[in-house]
Amino acid sequence: MSTLLQSDANFGFATSEAGKPVGCYNTGHIRAKFRRIHRAGKRSRRREFHMKAILKVPCRKALAVLAASVALASFSAPFSASAVFAQDAAPGTEKAAATTAAASAEKDDPSKVLATINGKDITVGEVDQAAGDLDPQFARLPVEQRRLAALAALIDIKAMAGEAEKDKLDQTKEFKDRMEFLRERALHNEYFKNAIVDKISDADVRARYDKEIAAMPPQVEVRARHILVKTKEEAEAIIKKLEGGAKFEDLAKASSTDGTASSGGDLGYFSEGQMVPEFEKAAFALKPGEYTKEPVQTQFGYHVIQLEDRRTKQPPAYDQVKDQIRSIIMRERYIETVKKLRDGLKIDYKDPAIEKAMKDAAAAQEASGKDDASEDDAPQE
Structure with a gap:
């Protein structure tokens, strides 16, 4: 993994340089959002481990492990089923899955006992x-x-x-x-769906x-290779x-300290x-086939850069980004709705420090168009 990227690959559909999901950003920055949608896909492909959504252990055992883990998760810490999902299916998994095919045939009949x-x-x-409701890991099955x-x-839950x-x-x-909180949270989610999500039309x-995108x-x-070393002298020796x-690729494999060396x-x-x-400026100044004649210094060390290719990329097709656009609209409307509803409440904070913090947060939300708390509270589609 290269050290050069300005933000981590921790995003839902795209991130800003600060690593925040772009769906939280205000409308004024929407062009930047969708430029990052392009980059996010490439970035994630370089960084993600692609886990196959099939069971490694025999089906019945895996289901039992998953069910027990989810039941426990509802009581304690969030459950991670990474040990259950991995690699190829073990012998017997396909047979066990086939025996349950009849159940899936009834998936459209909710009254089936x-x-x-x-x-x-x-x-x-x-x-x-x-x-x-129990756990997102079920979606992988x-x-x-x-x-x-x-x-x-x-x-298991009903038994206990x-x-x-x-x-x-x-x-x-x-x-x-606890039940009163869950009741209010469920009502919150229902209102979110009815008043916001369901009212976002395809139009x-x-x-x-x-x-914002087609225009x-x-x-x-550009596509580039680089060699990262600790000292200027090392970089100068590589240029020589x-x-x-010498072939750039061979020198990178032998000398680079970056994750892309291999x-x-x-x-x-x-x-x-x-x-x-600094890296971007040097890379974009090159022509395909050229490499930097002087070391390029960044916060990570000294680089030698070679440009492989340059191309022009058109805006993404509608079908590629329509889900991301819907999510952006959803979050924007959620923030607007919550602000309007909060303004209609009579809130009496008993602690002046808390009151100041809440007012500062509200002002920051209005000024920037994003609110971390709202991002956490907003239900997902």
Whole structure:
């Protein structure tokens, strides 16, 4: 992994130089947002480990592990199923999956009863709801396996819930307070869906695309290799070797301290604003086939850069970015709606320090068009 990128590959659909999802940014910066959508795809491909969404362990065992883990996760820390999902399916997985094909055939009938517990029905609709609410890891499973894992988790949860009712744990103040919070959060999510998400039309998305993306000028991108070393003297010695006919790729593999050394220093294509300024300026000044005659110093050390190619990239097609655009509109409208509703509330802060902090945060949100708290609170589509 190269050290040159200005931001980490920690994003939903694109990030700014500060590493924030661009969906939080105000409308005035939308052109920059969608330029970063291009770069985000390339950046993630270089940085992500691609995990296959199939089970490594036999299907029944994996489902049991996942169900138990999710049931525990609802009580304690967030669950990570990385040990369950990896590599190729083990022998027997395909056979086990085939035996559950009948379950997936009923996925469109929410009233279908899958099991009963002490005479109470568990339906397809209830299981599918649980699969969506319990843990995002369920989304990685095929439909039939996801349903079985959710059913197993639901049975475990109902079993313990029944015992809790016998012990009258549902009558405690702590439980009632928790239920009231969950009720309000569920209402919050329903209002978000009804008042915001469902009212974003395809025409809204298309209009934003036509105004902000289709009108964007083509972007110039370059593809470069580089060799990163600690001292200027090392970089100068590498340049002399290049002048003597040495291959850039071979020198990068032998000498570079950057994560791209194994690929001959290849950084792939990038556009303006993606790399640190000193590196970017030197790279864009070169012609294809040329390399820097003097070392380029950045915060990471000294670089020797070779330009491989230069191309012009057109704005993305509508189908490529429509989901990102919808997410941006969704977050913008969420922030606007929350601000309007907050303004109608009579809020009395008992601590002056808290009152000042909240007012400062509200002012910053209005000025910048983004709010970290709103990003966390806004439900996802």
